[in-house]
Amino acid sequence: MKNTMRDNMNPCQHTLSNDMVYKEVVIIGNGPSGMVTSYMLAGNVPYLKNIPEDLPIDEMLRARLSNLPAGQSLYEADLLELAEGLEGRSQNPIPLLMDNLLRPCADMGVNADALIEWKYDVAKQIDHIVLGRGPPGGAWQSFPARVRTLSPAAWLCLPPHRATPSAGGDATARVPARAVADYCTRYVHACNLTRYFRSGVVVTSVRAWPRTGTPCSSACPLAANFCVSGYEAGSGRALRLCCARVVLASGAGRAGSLPHVARHALHAPAALQRALRRRRRRRRRRRRPAADTTTPPVLIVGSGVSAADAVWLTLRANLHALHLHRTPAEALARLSPQTYPDYCQVYKMMCDGTSGNYPNYTSYPEHVIVDVTPESTDSPESDPDAECTRPKRVKLLNLVTNEVQEVTVSLIVVLIGSKPDLFFLQTNFTLDCIEDCIKCTEKRDEIRKKDDRRQSFLKNHWYYLKSVLGQSIQICKSRFSYTEINGNTDTKCMMPDCNKRTEKCTCDSKSNMNEECEYEGSYKNFLEAKFTCQCDNNPYSNGIGFGVDPKKPVDGRTNPVAIDKSTHELLYAPKGIYALGPLTGDNFVRFIPGGALAIVAHIHKQKSEAQ
Incomplete structure (x- = not known):
C-alpha cells in the first residue's frame, strides 16, 4: 500500500x-x-x-x-x-x-x-x-x-x-x-x-x-x-x-480448409446460414415453392459437431444434404440422446452410411473431393459469396474402392475443425507493411479479374483456337524433329525446354516418363512470390x-x-x-x-x- x-x-x-x-x-x-x-x-x-x-x-x-x-x-x-x-x-x-x-x-x-x-x-x-x-x-x-x-x-x-x-x-x-x-x-x-x-x-x-x-x-x-x-x-x-x-x-480462430476446395467453399455454419437465407429470399422473389426440388444439394465435409450443425441447417432449409466424412467424431459418440437428440440423430445417420433410410440425407463415408468445376450462375454481382454459392460439379473419390463419382451441388461447406492463428508472434509483418499489403491485395484481385476475363475469352473462342493450334502443330511436326520442337536433348524428361533453363532441374532424366519433373525457380513460382501477399502466407500462422x-x-x-x-x-x-x-x-x-x-x-x- x-x-x-x-x-x-x-x-x-x-x-x-x-x-x-x-x-x-x-x-x-x-x-x-x-x-x-x-x-x-x-x-x-x-x-x-x-x-x-x-x-x-x-x-x-x-x-x-x-x-x-x-x-x-x-x-x-x-x-x-x-x-x-x-x-x-x-x-x-x-x-x-x-x-x-x-x-x-x-x-x-x-x-x-x-x-x-x-x-x-x-x-x-x-x-x-x-x-x-x-x-x-x-x-x-x-x-x-x-x-x-x-x-x-x-x-x-x-x-x-x-x-x-x-x-x-x-x-x-x-x-x-x-x-x-x-x-x-x-x-x-x-x-x-x-x-x-x-x-x-x-x-x-x-x-x-x-x-x-x-x-x-x-x-x-x-x-x-x-x-x-x-x-x-x-x-x-x-x-x-x-x-x-x-x-x-x-x-481457435482459423478454420481448417482444403487447399484445392477453399476458393469454392464456405467454412463456418454461420456462413452457410447466411447463404441459405439469401437463397430463401431470392426464391420468394421468384415465387418458387418452399420445397424447391430443382435446387442442387449442399455438400458438407466434416465429422464433428460443426458439421452436424451444418447438416441440420441444410435439412431445415428443405435441401438435400450430401455428407462427406471419415469415422464419426468421438465428441458425437459420447453425447446423451436425452440431452442432445439433434447431434445423436446426425451421428446415427453417419453410422448408417449409404443405407438410404433418410430421404434428404446421403452419407459418403471415406470419400474425398478431388475436383471442383463451377457452373454458370445467375447470382447477382453484389453477392459477397458469389464464388461459393455458384452451382458446381464435384468429383468424389471413394478411398475404399477408388471409384470416382460426380455430383452437382449448390454449396460446399468444409467444417474440419479450427486451429489457432499465431502469426503475430513470429512475423515480418510490420505497420509499414499495411499499405503494401493493401496494394498487394488490390494487385492480386486485378490479376484474378484479368485471368477470369482471359478464361472467359478462351471459353468463347475455344473451337477456333483449337483448330488454329492443331494446324500449327501439324506444320511444325512436318518440318522439325521432336527434339527440336521440345527443346530436350534427352526425350525421357517430361519438362519441355528443360536443358535450356538457367535454373537447375532436380528431376532424374532417366526416370519413368509418367513421373513429373520438378525444378527449382519456375516462372510460376516467381509470379506467385511476386503477386502473393506475404501476410496471407506467413509460415508461423500455425504456431x-x-x-x-x-x-x-x-x-x-x-x-x-x-x-x-x-x-x-x-x-x-x-x-x-x-x-x-x-x-x-x-x-x-x-x-x-x-x-x-x-x-x-x-x-x-x-x-x-x-x-
Whole structure:
C-alpha cells in the first residue's frame, strides 16, 4: 500500500513517443478468455467461502482447502498444490481446481453454490487493455443464432455469475448461441469493463521491446518487455502498444480448409446460414415453392459437431444434404440422446452410411473431393459469396474402392475443425507493411479479374483456337524433329525446354516418363512470390515452435501450446507471454477461469516480489 501511495504522490515522469501507449498487460482476444482475465485484472479478487459439510467434493481437496489461512485470497495460495490429484475434462490442473470451486460436483449433476466469493480491491487493479477483431464475445458472435450450445447454461457463465440470464432458471438447459453472444456483450457492461476493451483491432505482431532504463514503478513505461503492433480494421489507423506482459486469449480462430476446395467453399455454419437465407429470399422473389426440388444439394465435409450443425441447417432449409466424412467424431459418440437428440440423430445417420433410410440425407463415408468445376450462375454481382454459392460439379473419390463419382451441388461447406492463428508472434509483418499489403491485395484481385476475363475469352473462342493450334502443330511436326520442337536433348524428361533453363532441374532424366519433373525457380513460382501477399502466407500462422511438440502445428486438441502448468506462461517464448483457453487445450468455457486465475495470481506475485 505504501508503494501505491508513493506512486500516486510521485507520478512517473517517463514518457514514450507520440504513437506509443504503455499498458502493463495486453490481452489479445476478447472472447470469454479475454473477458474473465480482464475481470480479474480489474481488481476483483477470489476468496474461499465456507465449504458445506454435506457437499460431496473430493476429500483431499477439502482437506487442503481447510488448511488455507483465514482471509487469504486465492492469488496468494499455492494453486498447483491445491489442484494436486484432481481429475476431469481438462489436462491443466489449475483450471480443474477453479472448476471444482465455481461448480462443485457439477459432473455429478449437483447444482451447488460456488465456493468462491469475489471482492473488489482497488490496490489489485492492473492497467490493461483487451484487443479484439469484433465485438466482445469472440467466436460466439459469429455462430448461427439458433444453434444450441453443447454445454448447459450453468457451465457457460463467467465469474461472478452463476448462470447466463437467458437460461430461464434452468441450469441444465442448452441455450442458443445468440443468447451466449448477447450475454458476453452484457457481461462487459455489467462488470464495468468497457474502458478496458477495444474492438475492431487486428494485431499484426508481438515483438521484444528493449529496455532503455530502470523503471520507477510497475506502471512505468520503462518496464515494457514487448511491443504489440496492429491497426484498426475500420479506419486502417496504426496502433502500437508497449507492455510488460502479453496474454494470448485468441482461441481457435482459423478454420481448417482444403487447399484445392477453399476458393469454392464456405467454412463456418454461420456462413452457410447466411447463404441459405439469401437463397430463401431470392426464391420468394421468384415465387418458387418452399420445397424447391430443382435446387442442387449442399455438400458438407466434416465429422464433428460443426458439421452436424451444418447438416441440420441444410435439412431445415428443405435441401438435400450430401455428407462427406471419415469415422464419426468421438465428441458425437459420447453425447446423451436425452440431452442432445439433434447431434445423436446426425451421428446415427453417419453410422448408417449409404443405407438410404433418410430421404434428404446421403452419407459418403471415406470419400474425398478431388475436383471442383463451377457452373454458370445467375447470382447477382453484389453477392459477397458469389464464388461459393455458384452451382458446381464435384468429383468424389471413394478411398475404399477408388471409384470416382460426380455430383452437382449448390454449396460446399468444409467444417474440419479450427486451429489457432499465431502469426503475430513470429512475423515480418510490420505497420509499414499495411499499405503494401493493401496494394498487394488490390494487385492480386486485378490479376484474378484479368485471368477470369482471359478464361472467359478462351471459353468463347475455344473451337477456333483449337483448330488454329492443331494446324500449327501439324506444320511444325512436318518440318522439325521432336527434339527440336521440345527443346530436350534427352526425350525421357517430361519438362519441355528443360536443358535450356538457367535454373537447375532436380528431376532424374532417366526416370519413368509418367513421373513429373520438378525444378527449382519456375516462372510460376516467381509470379506467385511476386503477386502473393506475404501476410496471407506467413509460415508461423500455425504456431510451429510453441506447441507441446514444437515441430508440429499448434492444435487445441492434439498439440496445445506448451505452458508452465503453475503460471500458464509459454515455455517456448520469452518470459511474460501467457496463454489460456483453447490455445492450452481448454475448449470448454467452464475451464477458462482457471487459466485466468493462474495468470493473474502469477502477475500479482511477481509485482509483490518486485516491491
